[in-house]
Amino acid sequence: xxxxxxxxxxxxxxxxxxxxxxxxxxxxxxxxxxxxxxxxxxxxxxxxxxxxxxxxxxxxxxxxxxxxxxxxxxxxxxxxxxxxxxxxxxxxxxxxxxxxxxxxxxxxxxxxxxxxxxxxxxxxxxxxxxxxxxxxxxxxxxxxxxxxxxxxxxxxxxxxxxxxxxxxxxxxxxxxxxxxxxxxxxxxxxxxxxxxxxxxxxxxxxxxxxxxxxxxxxxxxxxxxxxxx
Numbered sequence: 001x002x003x004x005x006x007x008x009x010x011x012x013x014x015x016x017x018x019x020x021x022x023x024x025x026x027x028x029x030x031x032x033x034x035x036x037x038x039x040x041x042x043x044x045x046x047x048x049x050x051x052x053x054x055x056x057x058x059x060x061x062x063x064x065x066x067x068x069x070x071x072x073x074x075x076x077x078x079x080x081x082x083x084x085x086x087x088x089x090x091x092x093x094x095x096x097x098x099x100x101x102x103x104x105x106x107x108x109x110x111x112x113x114x115x116x117x118x119x120x121x122x123x124x125x126x127x128x129x130x131x132x133x134x135x136x137x138x139x140x141x142x143x144x145x146x147x148x149x150x151x152x153x154x155x156x157x158x159x160x161x162x163x164x165x166x167x168x169x170x171x172x173x174x175x176x177x178x179x180x181x182x183x184x185x186x187x188x189x190x191x192x193x194x195x196x197x198x199x200x201x202x203x204x205x206x207x208x209x210x211x212x213x214x215x216x217x218x219x220x221x222x223x224x225x226x227x228x229x
Contacts, residue, residue: 001027004112005046007037007063008078009055013101017050020105021112034058038066046073048112051095053079068094068154072141074115076108094154097182118179129164131225132210134203136164150202155180159195163213163223172220196221 004026008014011032018028029044031037035057037049049067053060060077067073074096096115099108129136135144141157143150152160158180163171171179173189181191200213211225 001025002047003027003029003044005029005031005037005040005044005049007031007034007049007055007060008052009033010052013078016105017108020109024109024112026112032056034060034063037063041067041070048116049073049075050108050112051075051077053077064094072139074118076111076115078103115182131164131167132207134206134211136161138165145203145206152202153195153198155191156195156198156202159192160199160223163221167211167223167225170216170220170222176221192221 002025004021006014006017006021006028008017008030009032014030014032018030021028026047029040029046031040032055034055037051038058051060051063051067055063058066060079064075064077067075075094076097076099077095078099078101080101096118097111099111128138133146137143138161141161143152143157143160159176162176162179173192176192177185177189181187196213196215203213206212209226211223214222214224216222
């Protein structure tokens, strides 16, 4: 059975979330401290983590950094803070979605289903794809160009992984926002344009014959590739 990890220091919230998540067909592991959650990651392999921001031991931002340094497990942040700055900070730090308390447990379960349906978190048959000198490892979320590891922001990396999983397909800004930033994102869709611009700079030394990110005016973006290995 697939496991959801709940990292929440309020027992009442944990109990309610656990009940609804188990009813939805998942197993649950509950941690009340951030450092406890990090320790559990050594033995538990959750398919998704519900992560509160304000935690004893380690706060949610520290836990999120630990999770992202280890694997691509999707993370939904839970917090009482409704400030847009906090929400953007969470999403830009690698969170997959963000929910502000108080929330309905049914919505949390719906968000879990939505995040797990995203192709970037689906189990892919091949861990690696090569586009000429570009090598992408999907499970470890690492990218190499001419043998050198590329340092990308979490969101830029997520955009590249998503486009590279679907070579030669065209995606609008709205589709990329939904798939990468999440349906609760409230910022400008120009964030997609900025991410694409940074990715093109990072892939500057990649030959267009090997692959490139193209803009289809009035339509969207595409990772164009002649051949995948």
